[in-house]
Amino acid sequence: MDRLLVVQLEAQGCDAEAWLNGFPVARVDAGRPRSSVPVHEYTLAGENRLELVLFPRPAAEPAALAPAPLACMADGHQRAHLRVLLPRIGSAADETQARSLAQLDWNPAAGTQFVAPLRLVQDVTLPIGFPRWRWLNAPPVPGPASPALLAMALAFVTTLADDLSRGQTDSFMAACRLRSEELAQAYQRDAETERARLREALLQAHAAQGLAWPAPVAADFALRPLAGGRLFEALRADGTPALQSASGADGRTWALPLRLTAVEGTMYVLR
Incomplete structure (x- = not known):
């Protein structure tokens, strides 16, 4: 390219x-x-x-x-x-x-x-x-996210945050597999190499700084509809990504954007 x-x-x-x-x-x-x-x-x-x-x-x-x-x-x-x-x-x-x-x-x-x-x-x-990206096939949801979808997404992001706080990356990497594959395809990179690089960066940040990933709370959690309601972006009330770390020893934070869809009760990160 x-x-x-x-x-x-x-x-x-x-x-x-x-x-x-x-x-x-x-x-x-x-x-x-x-x-x-x-x-x-x-x-x-x-x-x-x-x-x-x-x-x-x-x-x-x-x-x-x-x-x-x-x-x-x-x-x-x-x-x-x-x-x-x-x-x-x-x-x-x-x-x-x-x-x-x-x-x-x-x-x-x-x-x-x-x-x-x-x-x-x-x-x-x-x-x-x-290529035709997978998010085009996500079922569109009219209007704002329903209470049920909000609760499902909040539980999903909470699980990712809890696992990352323990230095466990498997759930995050699995949730983002489809996104990782399409990003690699979009920029002509090797998907496994890109996934390994991200996993290693998360593990190193945890090992070096013991990063905590506070779980979002319902009062500070929102879903913004994107792409005609096909995806929802998980955000804090201030508009920043819902999945973000506390400040590390160097004073910096990690923020991991999540654009989600729900299919048959399962959440997928597509962007």
């Missing part, structure tokens, strides 16, 4: 998110105004849905509790630009050195009225060949 498919997002004077096929892939704000992210695992052969969201709501906010959209007026300094680029590996991911496959721009003149959050949508056909 000599090229990467990358989403690049830039913004000024506003927060912005880039979504691809129902997945949030990048977010920028005043503290981090630019982001470039490889997106092979979210890309489809043929038509893809690209979305630019201005002034996005918090990730874990329940839709039923979201405030009404806010009427706003542009000040002439707000702008956001989303690009899908195909740079060569080792080259800068920018338009001067990479082929641009799609773009979405928001650059309103001063005095332009809009409603926030504002979502711009474009369907684009990308000249890229990817």
Whole structure:
């Protein structure tokens, strides 16, 4: 593989998110105004849905509790630009050195009225060949997660956290097997090598720092629907991954994103 498919997002004077096929892939704000992210695992052969969201709501906010959209007026300094680029590996991911496959721009003149959050949508056909990812076959769940699904996901993440706190990685690696296989396929890597690398990193972190993985509690646990309700992202109330460690001896934490589906009472991590 000599090229990467990358989403690049830039913004000024506003927060912005880039979504691809129902997945949030990048977010920028005043503290981090630019982001470039490889997106092979979210890309489809043929038509893809690209979305630019201005002034996005918090990730874990329940839709039923979201405030009404806010009427706003542009000040002439707000702008956001989303690009899908195909740079060569080792080259800068920018338009001067990479082929641009799609773009979405928001650059309103001063005095332009809009409603926030504002979502711009474009369907684009990308000249890229990817297999049909398993998440496309996950059963879509309409609306927010049910109490039963929330309870099932909470128990699932709690088991993973408890096992990782004991230095046991088998349950996490088994739960993520399908994701690991598809990520390796997406980036033309060896799946077993990638799985072994992740397992070793988790084991070393436990051995060196005795990392604790606090189990999530119901009041601080949310499921965000993604990909048309086919997957749900396990989050804390602050929008960070539900499966994350306490601070280690070096002051850093581990966070392991989980995009889940439930099939016949079993949870699977597909992204």
